[in-house]
Amino acid sequence: MKEILVLYYSRRGSVRALAEEVARGIHEVPGASARVRTVPRVSTVCEALEDEVPADGPPYVEVTDLEECAGLVLGSPTRFGNMAAPMKYFIDGLAGAWVNGTLVGKPAAVFTSTGSLHGGQESTLLTMMMPLLHHGALIVGLPYTEDDLNTTRSGGTPYGASHVAGADGDPCLSDEERRLAAALGRRVAQTALKLAEGA
Numbered sequence: 001m002k003e004i005l006v007l008y009y010s011r012r013g014s015v016r017a018l019a020e021e022v023a024r025g026i027h028e029v030p031g032a033s034a035r036v037r038t039v040p041r042v043s044t045v046c047e048a049l050e051d052e053v054p055a056d057g058p059p060y061v062e063v064t065d066l067e068e069c070a071g072l073v074l075g076s077p078t079r080f081g082n083m084a085a086p087m088k089y090f091i092d093g094l095a096g097a098w099v100n101g102t103l104v105g106k107p108a109a110v111f112t113s114t115g116s117l118h119g120g121q122e123s124t125l126l127t128m129m130m131p132l133l134h135h136g137a138l139i140v141g142l143p144y145t146e147d148d149l150n151t152t153r154s155g156g157t158p159y160g161a162s163h164v165a166g167a168d169g170d171p172c173l174s175d176e177e178r179r180l181a182a183a184l185g186r187r188v189a190q191t192a193l194k195l196a197e198g199a
């Protein structure tokens with residue numbers, strides 16, 4: 001069984017909804033399963049610490065999750081056209097994993113949610129790929145053979161899955177957004193299994 005790490009940060013539930021669909025897609029692939037993890041909030045007041053275990057939802061990620069999983073799908077809300085600080089903070093702490101080549105050769109993909117349609121989904125997704133490339137991951141996107149990419153009127157991009165939450169932050173995904181997030185999970189899982197076969 002190959003496990004794929006679905007690692008996300010979400011304050012209001014939109015990225016979490018996408019993560020659940022990505023995990024659903026992974027579980028549809030025989031021989032693959034999803035390990036869902038999140039990251040704690042960060043504070044400018046360094047003494048303010050989160051509880052070690054989140055009040056609800058999946059556990060906080062540990063470096064061993066990266067080591068043990070055969071692929072990675074990373075999700076963050078868009079914050080001013082970029083990933084949110086808690087996800088970046090976690091990534092910036094991965095110097096040891098970089099030295100050890102923990103992610104080298106593993107498939108990886110990204111997803112995001114924005115308030116507005118043209119609020120920076122693509123800039124967020126593309127910049128989330130940069131640290132993954134530094135870590136030697138193999139980036140997986142969404143091809144236009146996924147019909148939903150051609151018909152969506154909200155989220156879903158070739159760079160990764162996405163959701164447009166609107167000004168009220170509605171976490172309810174459209175059918176296209178839901179299917180494209182699952183397709184992204186499936187692609188990462190299928191790629192991880194193919195890479196393992198060829199190893």
Ligand SMILES: Cc1cc2nc3c(=O)[nH]c(=O)nc-3n(C[C@H](O)[C@H](O)[C@H](O)COP(=O)(O)O)c2cc1C
Nearest residue numbers: 010011012013014015077080081114115116119165
């Ligand atoms: C500080 C901050 C910055 C944001 N920046 C953007 C932005 O650049 N573009 C955009 O469309 N939405 C922006 N948003 C809205 C969030 O991306 C959006 O509400 C997203 O769906 C939140 O995901 P979540 O429900 O998983 O927390 C921002 C929200 C916050 C709080």
